[in-house]
Amino acid sequence: MHTYSHAVFTWAVIRYLKREESNAALWGAVGSTVPDVPTLVKAARLLWYRRGEISKEEFKEEWLDALEYYKEPSGKVDLALHSLVPVGTLIALYKVLGLEDKDPHGALLSFLQGWAGHNFLDLPTHADDARPPLWPIVRWRFKSPVSYWDRKFYALPILFVEHGAILVLFLAFLYETYQDTTTQS
């Protein structure tokens, strides 16, 4: 799934579940982008260093390509961030240490939940480039029959579903905001 979709979906889910805490949804969205940061940084750096060698058009094209970046998992940091082991450990620690009291608005918990949610959402949307969800303990990986980017695995219909869902959420948000303003006035 594209990084921005992770952010939008996480934001919507947490906003729905924790209505009183508006910042929690934002922190969840930030957390949901964490696993993709290493690859995005790598892609950005690569493009930046190549900017003198390629034309503006090529640069633009490569950048769009880079947004579908991870054809291949990009190393141990990427694997660790996409595994449920580190983030699951952090969530367990959060509970064990009783950090709820220090985190009254649930910002930290939402951040961790957003991060974990990313890894769950990646399970059904990566085929050949699936990562082991329990790395480094178990190397087994689930190769989904569908992929969000690989056309061999129904990327086109997935693209429509993914962006259709974003559109629906956007319209629902607009409608809600509109309702709020009309009931207030």
Ligand SMILES: [Zn+2]
């Ligand atoms: Zn990912």
